[in-house]
Amino acid sequence: MELSPIGARLAGLSGLRSIMEDVASCTAGTAQDEWLNLSVGNPAPIREARDMWHEVLSTALAQEFDRASCRYGPSRGSAALVEAIADYFHRAYGWDLGTDDMVVGPGSQMVCFAAAALFSGPGPAGMRKVVLPLVPDYTGYQGMCMHEDGIAGVAPRIETEGAHRFRYALDLDGLARQQDIGMLLISSPGNPTGRSIDRADLDGLVALAEERDVPLFIDHAYGAPFPRIAEVGAEPVLHKNVVNCFSVSKAGLPGERIGFAIGAPQYIGALAAVMSNSVLHAPQLSQAAVALALRSGRLDEVTRDAISPYYRRKKEFMEELLADRMPSDVSWRSHAGAGGMFSWVWVDHPWFVDMELYRRLKEKRVFVVPGRHFFVDAPSGPLPDSHATRCFRMSLSAPEKVIIAGVERVADTLREMRDEALRP
Incomplete structure (x- = not known):
């Protein structure tokens, strides 16, 4: 073979x-x-968390099974979940989201994989890379790039604290020297360290993404607004160059593979097309359950x-x-x-x-x-x-x-x- x-x-x-x-x-x-x-x-x-997910999944099974599980649905995400996401983020952050601003996928990892396919690889201007602004970062990102030498990481600065603690700090100057950026991708709070970018870091990343006209993907799988399993240095922001990725996996539902992205239509539309061409759509019964958890306030x-x-x-x-x-x-x-x-x-x-x-x-x-x-x-x-x-x-x-x-x-x-x- x-x-x-x-x-x-x-x-x-x-x-x-x-x-x-x-x-x-x-x-x-x-x-x-x-x-x-x-x-x-x-x-x-x-x-x-287990009891909450058991409850909303049971409710979804009883009320939505025929509609959710016995027919295909939209690649962008079920109408119920897309509406629930828009309502939730309006309440939480005041964001006014339309259908074109959101896409649901089978886990945020699949969303990031689709992004790597869309925004990295060889092109007329040479190789464009997935750039991780602050390594160490989630090792799964390294398997997303389809091209040899298609991913790069920027080394951090080390700051020591006392005898037995340290933290990594974002090196924005080092990141700015990277010339072949196709997209920026960072988890915050991160795996493996739990470190979170602060507002100054976020502002610097957004400014660079805007200057280079590339998307900044921020993976909030561990962070705000849920499941907040580590301290959050900066809340999510809505910006034309930022795609915010969210997941319910670390909130206790990893096996059902539900994640979603919020961003500008130019990026979200391309991601939705990849979902349509690859997986059709995320599991719909699970989408119904997540919609219930968001609308009821139980997830918060x-x-x-x-x-x-x-x-x-x-x-x-x-x-x-x-x-x-x-x-x-x-x-x-x-x-x-x-x-x-x-x-x-x-x-x-x-x-x-x-x-x-x-x-x-x-x-x-x-x-x-x-x-x-x-x-x-x-x-x-x-x-x-x-x-x-x-x-x-x-x-x-x-x-x-x-x-x-x-x-x-x-x-x-x-x-x-x-x-x-x-x-x-």
Whole structure:
């Protein structure tokens, strides 16, 4: 079988995907408590979110099944959900949205994939790239580009805080030096760090997008207005060069694949055409359920009272645990911020390599995610040498007892790696 260049790229196995398959292979046929899985990207099973989605899905099934599931629907999104989105964002932000300003897709990842197909690749002026303004960022973005060398990342500045905290800062000057921008794409708050762009960052990104006449896609899957699983530095803005992407996955409904984008008709119309030509439309029964959750205010209620507090507590718990259990003579820092689904840890020693940690932990039946997979080509620039291979990600979605045992094994493994490096 001979694949096309695009086919070969799309059929390829990314670094993170290979590790996810490794996790599935290693844990197949074993009891759930035999492995400590801190690599999982699933949202936590929060009871209030589960109950809310069960209720609205049951209502949709009872009231909308014939209309939603037994016939095709519009590629742009069901009339009920498009209307509910317009009403919700008018209440939340005062936005006046028309049908041409919105498109629903089977998850925000599919929306971003469609955008990469539309706005990156070779053209009359040369290669135009998907540019990630602040890496590390969601590793799934790297699999969206269909062309070799079609994605670029801009290295951040590092700001340290105290003995064991740090944060990444957007390097707008470095971004402005990027000449081949087809689109800008950033998650805020982000995966893996939970960091959020502030208003000054947002203004700078919008100004650059306007200057270059390119779209700025902002993925709010972790942020405002829902599910707010991390602190939000800047609320979404409506601008002719901004496409805001939203999802209900991290609000507790990842399996139903519903996401939507809001932006200028010139961008939204093209995205709707891709939906029509690829998937026809997103699942309609799930769209009906999301419409109910938006109209009733239940999604806001669960976000405020259950989802946001849960992740804030888990982040605080992890910070306290790391401070208590990590080796005192190892230079480590976790990324600062309130909430988020993950803990992002930087071990600043020449003897530390993320894949070696992964290998050793797997022998101890623990899974984490090596940091290199969240960088594009392990960027240099403002970052210290080898920074991308000296980080790793741990999930906060696991039960506390799993996190405790996992962090203890991480700490033991770091001691082993340090002792072996210092041995004559």
